[in-house]
């Protein structure tokens with residue numbers, strides 16, 4: 001089974017290509033289960049995500065395509081939700097009829113640390129502190145229990161500013177919280193096309209994830225048709241080399257393990 005659960009649409013204002021084109025490309029690549037997880041609305045940085053008013057329209061669109069393509073591919077409906085203290089909105093995380101919610105940290109306080117526009121901030125602060133702050137946010141996110149999947153676990157490495165301290169030590173409490181909350185970690189290939197040129201999470205962290213018996217799933221984090229299925233072969237090889245043989249898919253927030 002080939003799974004790809006993290007994909008965007010033009011509704012976030014920073015992606016290109018139609019839903020139909022993404023799905024057709026996924027079918028062409030032999031994807032069996034393909035999920036959309038648009039950036040959920042939030043009253044911060046609102047332009048680069050869905051608006052609250054557009055949520056039902058987005059959901060309807062995906063469900064319509066789910067029907068249209070039901071004989072060719074399984075389409076899932078999800079959201080990628082920003083974890084930013086003070087901005088968690090009940091309209092997103094409560095009673096939403098979706099297959100899964102991805103919890104992601106893209107902001108430390110209000111610093112969009114993965115945005116090249118604000119890269120200068122890395123020079124102003126201690127890199128170990130930045131990394132710890134990031135993984136503390138991941139830990140808090142996991143402890144809320146609101147989410148099913150951890151989005152790009154070590155996104156903080158995106159620009160290759162790496163800590164002095166052992167990353168496994170920095171991440172250890174976050175990983176414990178993820179385990180305790182029964183979350184799944186996505187193997188997100190977007191890192192392979194960013195300056196770090198490495199899967200999220202790194203092999204080093206994935207080994208710890210495996211030791212903790214935390215399940216995984218697969219994501220291309222596509223923001224364009226060309227990015228659908230990006231790096232899949234490489235990602236599968238890494239997953240297998242660590243020892244994984246099964247991945248998780250979801251239906252209405254229920255996990256299901258499948259062979260990949």
Ligand SMILES: [Zn+2]
Nearest residue numbers: 008014039223
């Ligand atoms: Zn995005």
Ligand SMILES: [Zn+2]
Nearest residue numbers: 080104151152
């Ligand atoms: Zn993201």
